[in-house]
Amino acid sequence: MSVLVATDIHKRFGTVEVLKGVDLSIQKGEIVSIVGPSGSGKSTLLHILGTLDKPDRGQVMLNNANVTALTGKKLAQFRNHHIGFVFQFHHLLPEFSALENVCIPGWMAGTKKQVVKDRAVELLGLLGLSHRLDHKPNAMSGGEQQRVAVARALINNPDILFADEPTGNLDSANARELHQLFFDLRKNFGQTFLIVTHNEELAQLSDRTVHMKDGKILDASAVA
């Protein structure tokens, strides 16, 4: 089953054509990496697929919903329920504990407080952070902070987790640990991942690597 199907995605910033007709489909439970030179359009593509930006042309279907057509409150609601995001920098809220940071998107989605809390505790446990529930972000290491960000991205059981250089700010031991966690999450929850990365090790571990160059996907295997 395809979780994501993107067809003929085009995007231009001013006179620069950044995406020149990208087709990509991702199956449920797949871990796919997007690699390519700086400026080839990886982040732009990820933002469009994750509904953070709109294409000029083309269509993104997520879980059989045409998200390109969604706007305003409907789009925000869809994003909160169906999409998880992890960035290079964790963007945790400094005044809240790890547990609260993970719970907030669940509370915003209107899920019962206790249900959200139980899942947050479970996720943080799975990510090796049971002893850090009440810690604020600045009392945790970089690797721990990024794992809290992953738990937060997963709190609403998203159909797909998009990650933009998730280990770009981590040392190699912490990066390796986070990569392993992605595979554990796939094993335990069937979680689907699309990851932009410069990390060769992560790209090689992935089920599939999509190569981008000059706004296009090079691989014939991009559509599974």
Ligand SMILES: Nc1ncnc2c1ncn2[C@@H]1O[C@H](COP(=O)(O)OP(=O)(O)OP(=O)(O)O)[C@@H](O)[C@H]1O
């Ligand atoms: N909001 C924007 N306004 C103008 N130009 C932009 C904008 N976002 C991206 N670009 C341009 O689009 C091109 C592709 O950028 P993008 O960030 O998608 O590349 P990338 O492959 O992710 O690069 P990197 O590996 O360095 O992060 C670049 O030339 C960039 O300057």
